[in-house]
Amino acid sequence: MANSNAFQDQFKKLRHRKEFLIILLFLFVIIIFWIGLGMFSSQQKLGITPEQKKLSAPLSPNIDIATLEKLEQKRQFQDYELQDFPIYGFYQDAGDVEKIDLRVGVEEATQEGVLK
Numbered sequence: 001m002a003n004s005n006a007f008q009d010q011f012k013k014l015r016h017r018k019e020f021l022i023i024l025l026f027l028f029v030i031i032i033f034w035i036g037l038g039m040f041s042s043q044q045k046l047g048i049t050p051e052q053k054k055l056s057a058p059l060s061p062n063i064d065i066a067t068l069e070k071l072e073q074k075r076q077f078q079d080y081e082l083q084d085f086p087i088y089g090f091y092q093d094a095g096d097v098e099k100i101d102l103r104v105g106v107e108e109a110t111q112e113g114v115l116k
Contacts, residue, residue, distance in 0.1 A: 086103065
């Protein structure tokens with residue numbers, strides 16, 4: 001009888017191990033399926049749109065000479081020419097807009113030695 005009791009105990013342990021092994025195997029299959037599904041869905045989301053293909057087209061190496069000539073014809077101003085050029089700022093308070101000559105503040109600051 002002691003022998004049959006030991007046999008039954010070993011059989012119960014084996015059954016518990018078998019159930020534990022089945023649970024681990026089931027979890028392993030679920031994890032593999034989850035990883036495969038994640039990889040498949042990430043492959044479906046990646047891709048190059050037609051707009052991206054259009055933006056990645058190589059630039060034309062041709063230079064527009066007419067545009068360069070227009071740039072060369074533009075006038076450049078010297079510092080002494082810009083001294084009398086008005087600079088205005090607009091201040092809005094409660095719906096009223098006030099135009100302020102910003103040169104006045106700059107001239108006063110340069111005379112005081114703040115801006116140099």
